[in-house]
Amino acid sequence: MAYAAFFVVAAMAVVSALGLVLRRNAIHGALFLIVNLGSIAVLYQTLGAEFLAWAQVIVYAGAIMVLFVFAIMVLIPGKEETGPDPRRPWRLLALPAGALLFVQLIFVVGRDRGGGGADVSPAGGGVEAIAGLLFTRYLFPFELTSVLLLAAMVGVLLLARRRV
Amino acid sequence: MIGDLSIAFGRVAFVMLFVLNLGGLLTWVERKQSAIMQDRIGANRASILGFRLLGLFHPLADAIKMLTKEDFRPARADRFLFGLAPFVSVFCALVAFASIPFGDVLRVAGREIPLQAVTLNVGILYVFAMLSLGVYGVMMAGWSSANNFALLGGQRAAALMISAEVAIGASIMGIVMIGGSLNMQDIVRVQGHLFWGWLPAWGIVTQPLAFILFLTAGIAATKRIPFDTPEGESEIIGYFIEYSGMKFGMFAMADFLETVVIAGMTTSLFLGGWQVPYLVAEGFRFPWGGAVALPHLLVVLLQVGAFVSKVCATIFFMMLVRWTLPRFRYDQAMRLGWLGLFPLSVLNIVLTGIGLLLWGGPA
Numbered sequence: 001m002a003y004a005a006f007f008v009v010a011a012m013a014v015v016s017a018l019g020l021v022l023r024r025n026a027i028h029g030a031l032f033l034i035v036n037l038g039s040i041a042v043l044y045q046t047l048g049a050e051f052l053a054w055a056q057v058i059v060y061a062g063a064i065m066v067l068f069v070f071a072i073m074v075l076i077p078g079k080e081e082t083g084p085d086p087r088r089p090w091r092l093l094a095l096p097a098g099a100l101l102f103v104q105l106i107f108v109v110g111r112d113r114g115g116g117g118a119d120v121s122p123a124g125g126g127v128e129a130i131a132g133l134l135f136t137r138y139l140f141p142f143e144l145t146s147v148l149l150l151a152a153m154v155g156v157l158l159l160a161r162r163r164v
Numbered sequence: 165m166i167g168d169l170s171i172a173f174g175r176v177a178f179v180m181l182f183v184l185n186l187g188g189l190l191t192w193v194e195r196k197q198s199a200i201m202q203d204r205i206g207a208n209r210a211s212i213l214g215f216r217l218l219g220l221f222h223p224l225a226d227a228i229k230m231l232t233k234e235d236f237r238p239a240r241a242d243r244f245l246f247g248l249a250p251f252v253s254v255f256c257a258l259v260a261f262a263s264i265p266f267g268d269v270l271r272v273a274g275r276e277i278p279l280q281a282v283t284l285n286v287g288i289l290y291v292f293a294m295l296s297l298g299v300y301g302v303m304m305a306g307w308s309s310a311n312n313f314a315l316l317g318g319q320r321a322a323a324l325m326i327s328a329e330v331a332i333g334a335s336i337m338g339i340v341m342i343g344g345s346l347n348m349q350d351i352v353r354v355q356g357h358l359f360w361g362w363l364p365a366w367g368i369v370t371q372p373l374a375f376i377l378f379l380t381a382g383i384a385a386t387k388r389i390p391f392d393t394p395e396g397e398s399e400i401i402g403y404f405i406e407y408s409g410m411k412f413g414m415f416a417m418a419d420f421l422e423t424v425v426i427a428g429m430t431t432s433l434f435l436g437g438w439q440v441p442y443l444v445a446e447g448f449r450f451p452w453g454g455a456v457a458l459p460h461l462l463v464v465l466l467q468v469g470a471f472v473s474k475v476c477a478t479i480f481f482m483m484l485v486r487w488t489l490p491r492f493r494y495d496q497a498m499r500l501g502w503l504g505l506f507p508l509s510v511l512n513i514v515l516t517g518i519g520l521l522l523w524g525g526p527a
Contacts, residue, residue: 062296
């Protein structure tokens with residue numbers, strides 16, 4: 001049952017990811033990304049990581065993507081108004097870069113299979129387990145990330161203020 | 165196997181029928197309550213064979229009218245998204261209620277049935293996630309209509325709901341800290357505790373500030389007056405300007421369903437959920453020493469009844485607000501959300517933390 005559900009959800013994730021890349025309409029792409037984030041959340045839930053699953057839906061699908069869609073609605077007009085893409089030649093770089101990423105992916109997946117999977121907490125994916133790891137073992141990277149995000153936010157405010 | 169399946173089906177069906185019917189009934193409550201508040205007779209036209217029944221046939225007449233109207237779609241609309249948007253709105257509002265408990269555990273024939281459609285360890289996050297996904301229906305409607313007023317309405321709705329949801333998320337943190345869990349059933353159980361032997365430890369007692377903040381932000385999340393800037397009947401009509409027939413009705417229904425969900429959350433988090441004061445599993449145990457033993461089934465019925473009446477009372481209050489206050493201007497609503505509700509919610513988290521350190525951990 002869970003096995004069959006995995007394939008259905010995984011297929012949904014792949015199709016929506018393809019939709020994100022292939023649709024020309026920016027809003028459609030963004031909506032495909034939301035479907036993709038949702039299906040990844042379902043995968044988390046089937047793995048027993050309830051907190052991670054719903055935090056993913058709230059933070060990514062519910063908050064960040066709302067801002068994305070909002071920005072696209074306000075700032076990006078339809079294709080007829082923007083004209084042809086001025087950076088079209090850059091697309092040639094996409095193929096080698098993608099191939100490089102794919103090779104890396106195969107390498108990482110192949111290495112993990114030998115080691116019997118990543119470091120899985122015996123307490124499962126509950127709130128307590130995540131909070132325990134986050135506030136003890138990974139406290140420094142956690143705080144560093146928040147400082148990084150704060151710096152980015154202050155930087156954006158500075159840049160935006162200069163324009164006005 | 166069949167027994168388990170039918171129990172699961174029953175739990176889901178109860179919640180779904182409760183939310184759907186209450187949502188439909190709210191169209192009548194809205195008319196009748198406003199009529200009483202404004203000293204009108206109101207909602208007394210629809211009748212079957214001369215029976216008016218306080219206007220209770222109006223929701224039925226509404227449904228028939230909307231289903232038989234022309235389903236119009238603008239020529240330049242995005243066909244797929246235009247059709248999908250009302251369904252997304254209703255779906256998210258409808259499933260959000262699933263992890264709100266409507267009673268304690270029911271014991272029948274050796275089985276223990278949790279009275280909750282879905283038992284999730286992170287139930288609060290689930291309700292919250294579904295509420296936050298509801299905004300996509302509105303945004304899709306606004307964008308796909310190919311109408312500037314609709315687009316404006318969709319953008320206003322997105323901005324309003326983000327600011328409301330940030331405040332909702334921050335204001336329930338205090339309750340989560342006191343309950344020590346993200347499971348809504350656990351949070352309701354903790355509220356059955358008594359202070360000094362007589363005062364129920366409901367969220368409204370332990371977290372009065374959070375209660376006001378949550379209810380304000382919750383009303384904002386339902387996009388109803390006084391926070392109906394996305395709609396703004398007198399200015400832009402809003403995100404559903406191009407919708408007609410039942411698709412328009414679905415947007416109206418989503419607002420009512422969200423009202424029910426917010427009322428259910430308020431009840432579970434701040435009003436003790438299914439707790440009846442002094443009612444324990446064996447019957448009443450009063451602080452002045454008296455005790456009344458009650459059979460298990462009656463206790464469960466009392467609890468479910470308490471939950472339903474608390475939800476109805478909360479909805480009554482939300483309707484009072486809706487028919488009393490005028491609409492906030494867009495910038496006023498944003499200012500209230502970001503400079504009023506959000507900082508106060510963060511302050512509430514700090515105060516709760518200090519309180520828990522001083523007077524010990526979760527009760």
